Amino acid sequence: MSAIQKADLPSRMKKRSPETDTTDHSVHALTPYRVLSIAFLIFLTILFIFPLYWIVTGSFKTQQVINARVPVWFPLNPTVGNYERLFQKPAFTWLFNTVLLCAAAMGLTCVSAAMGGYALAKKNFRGRTFLFSLFVCAMALPKQVILIPLLKEMAFLKLHNTLWAVILPTVGWPFGVFLMKQFSEGIPNEMLEAARIDGAGEARTFIDIILPMIKPGIGALAIFTFITAWNDYFLQLIMLNDTKVLTISLGIAKLQSELSTDYGLIMAGAALGSIPIIIIFLLFQKFFTRGITMGAVKG
């Protein structure tokens, strides 16, 4: 299986995206099964969008509307009171911390994974196979069981309660290197050979030849890392307790534990925590989809 997929990789990378090449759409006639399926699919769509809809509309509802016996499906008299109360809390700091954390994790991951992935794909150094197996095995292990020693390690390094305590383990997670190795394998060896004959050094080759070729991969990894870091609640929960370093996810959780029935305020927090990342996802979803798909193709 791996040989076939490896051979398939370069051709896949050339296509703009795997889904644009689907064939003639007219061949799929509207059978009763298909009509029923699509009807059910639309029902599911409503079900999947509903929680988000409920967050957004809920954030504009007054306490009175929220406690109504019959649910109000759409707030006809919207209020921004929930947001006003939310920003009396340090919600802006939470958001700022989250963006900072995600941006730093994204930048460091992209640089280190692009270099590492290239080395694993194209550099024939000793111990390469061993290192690659180590990366793959670590990916299959439950990320969260390492949190206990990680907390001690961060405390020892005096990084506990700083954003670094979340950034560093995120960068260390092997998925990025694995993904970038997949992309680097698509680079033809002749190009590297040509660069060597032209007398280009290692750094030159990497910056002028490799980087432009793996750009789509870096894009995919960047957006993937950003979204994962944004939503990595468990790691944030363990590493950050100080009010000054809370992220938006921790902030919402804190609101919920302190004021569990103030749904308007909690929904305003949830909206603030999810709308920005959803917009980022929708803007870059092409890259994102490619990232998950490439990561799944085992080397």
Next chain:
Amino acid sequence: MKEARRRENIAGYIFMAPSLLFFLGFVIFPMGMCLVTSFFNYTMTDFSFVGLNNYKEMFGDPIFSKALVNTIIIVVVSVPVTCMFSLWVASIIFKMRPLNTSFFRCVFYLPVVTGSVAVTVVWKWIFNNYTGVLNYLFKSLGIISKNMNWLGDPSTALWCIITILLTTSVGQPIVLYVSALSNVDHSLTEAASVDGATNMQVFWRIKWPQIMPTTLYILVITTINSFQCFALIQLLTSGGPNNSTQTIMYYIYYQAFKLNRYGYGSAMGIILAIIIAVFSAIQFRLAKTDNG
């Protein structure tokens, strides 16, 4: 020649250095430490070697057994359902126009991007005893006669968790299946259709074997994710009522970070890692024999 070989080695290590530093420092080292601390009685005040005592205590701990059973229920229910559901959705949407395919893919990915905390707090409200929309809806439809305390009732709480877990785990499998189904060799499926094969036959005989690697990958990642289900539990039920939603991951968190029993927590973490490895191995084995 030897000189070239040496240069290749050095270049390789230099390019590897940054990622290796982070990986060894913040993944492999803590993993090793996790194994070491599992043999110690490690609390705020104590750090002494106790051999296998943590492991012995675990197997006599009724809450651990309860957590193990619940975790296995979650995995055994959510993994097959997630796989079948996403394959079904993908098989409907992959032949649509690209824009429609994208739309549905986004819809099912939405709960993942929204983030576990935002998703959990809104579900907590939907499930609420008094102001929750679920009770209202089910009463209007005549499914229930009086308000249910969905999250407070030991017989329903775990199923609520599983439902939410399902909505947050189908996104990635659907993306993967859509891409796998689009890559199935069209000449084969067309040839089979021309020869009079039914849609069902085309699916099981031609497409299913070809998407097998994707299925296997989905099984493994869904299993790992289901075993690690944490935010839902912590924010919705904290393992209650009466430990009915206690899972291994939450119990590790509770022992290690609430009671500061790091050694005991690490030992459970090691057992969890072993269980996940065994599950993955079984899935690989089954997938291989299934493939002939």
